[in-house]
Amino acid sequence: MDGNYIHQPVLAGEVAELLVTDKTGVYVDATLGLGGHAIKLLSTLDEKGKVLGIDWDPEMAGLAAGNLAPYGSRAKVVQGNFANIDQLISGEHLNTIAGVLFDLGISSLHFDKPSRGFSLKYDGPLDMRINPANPLTAYSIINHWPYEQIEHLIRICGERHAGRIAREIMDKRQAKPVETTAELRTIIEKATPYHGQKTHPATRTFLALRVAVNYEFDNLTRGIQKVMPFLAKGARMGVITFHSLEDRIVKETFRFMAKMGNWKLVTKKPVAPSEMEIEANNRARSAKLRVIEKTQEAK
Ligand SMILES: C[S@@+](CC[C@H](N)C(=O)[O-])C[C@H]1O[C@@H](n2cnc3c(N)ncnc32)[C@H](O)[C@@H]1O
Structure with missing residues (x-):
């Protein structure tokens, strides 16, 4: 991949507004991509606030590290599957985090590169692996x-x-x-x-x-479950989905969490992009953002 690819972060303003509750905390971007949301978060946080970015695709993690270099020690990039988010966070010696974002699926870069085999539009090998080592x-x-x-x-x-x-x-x-x-x-x-x-x-x-x-449903369920203990009281988890099957998993999981106590729904209904955003970025048309907040310290 060269540096000419662009991925417009979806619902970036809404993510920053709904996710950030502590401007000095450490936020985890579990699906870093090119770092669009991470940059939005870093610019919303104070100088002390940090972002730990995770991407399963080593190539994407490398590109994101370049994009986040101007933020110095405020941004750290690790390559890995968010299904193992507990190990990835612990590996950075963190006990608690101030928020986490999952922006599911693949990036425009993945779609636009025929050799990855994701797109119907281009001819390429039948591959579709997010991490080519799988x-x-x-x-x-x-x-x-x-x-x-x-x-x-x-x-x-x-x-x-x-x-x-x-x-x-x-x-x-x-x-x-x-x-x-x-x-x-x-x-x-x-x-x-x-x-x-x-x-x-x-x-x-x-x-x-x-x-x-890419075991996407399994990763999603595991990612949500494994990050829960790390969120501080008052911290929020946001998930952006792009199709009804993954949105149903998030909706039902969040409802269950809220019912069990220690969590409250921040978005009763999913947040959708504005007409203006969809016009500027057609990929945003099916996006839905759901956010939940931890109300008790209990793990
Ligand atoms: C929709 S893109 C994220 C775009 C990003 N928010 C931005 O603003 O540039 C999803 C990213 O998540 C990554 N990804 C997908 N499944 C993952 C997983 N299980 N663990 C970690 N990263 C994953 C993909 O490689 C892709 O880069």
């Missing part, structure tokens, strides 16, 4: 998983034609392995009736593959 790829799912597992994966991600798509994949891979995003896209187009609907017929299958390759 063993599981979209290629292995498409070429090695049995019909039932592929059908189930696509169906739970909301694809009505999961059976037809899975059958067409089985059919095609008998002749030769399916190797590229363009091949998969063509297979899905052939398997599904396409009548010019707004979203491309392969959109849900591509999302399902990315979620499975």
Whole structure:
């Protein structure tokens, strides 16, 4: 990746406004990306306030470290999966933090780089790994998983034609392995009736593959659970989601936390971007921000 990629942070003003309750504290940006939210947080905090940024993608962590260099010791970047956020925070010798942000999914850089295989728009290898060191790829799912597992994966991600798509994949891979995003896209187009609907017929299958390759739901659940003990009384956790499946996990988890006590919902309804933000950044259109606050010291 060169330095020309841009990722516009989504709901940045709202994040700073709703997340910062102690301007001198340490905040964790669990999905650092290029550091857009981290920079917004650093500029909202006092000189004493700090940000610990985490990204699973080593390349992204390296780019973010460059972007955050002007903040000196106020910003620290670590590479890792936020599913292990407890170890990553402890590794920095921190006992408590003043807030945490999860801005889920992948960055515009990931989408725009064909060799990562995330995008329907470009031809690339069937990869989709956020951390290229992981063993599981979209290629292995498409070429090695049995019909039932592929059908189930696509169906739970909301694809009505999961059976037809899975059958067409089985059919095609008998002749030769399916190797590229363009091949998969063509297979899905052939398997599904396409009548010019707004979203491309392969959109849900591509999302399902990315979620499975990166264990995204599992990471999210673990990340939320493991960061809870580190938040100080009055500290807040914010999560930005981009599709209904992950938003449901956050909504239900936050509701459960509030019901159990020690936590209160800051946003009863998710915060959505303004029309103006969506016009300037189309990627923001499906974003939802939910925030919860710790009300008791109890772990
Ligand atoms: C939507 S982008 C974040 C953009 C960032 N907030 C900004 O303003 O530039 C999500 C980032 O989270 C990272 N990511 C996804 N899953 C992760 C995980 N389980 N642990 C750590 N980072 C993760 C991705 O590599 C990506 O850079």
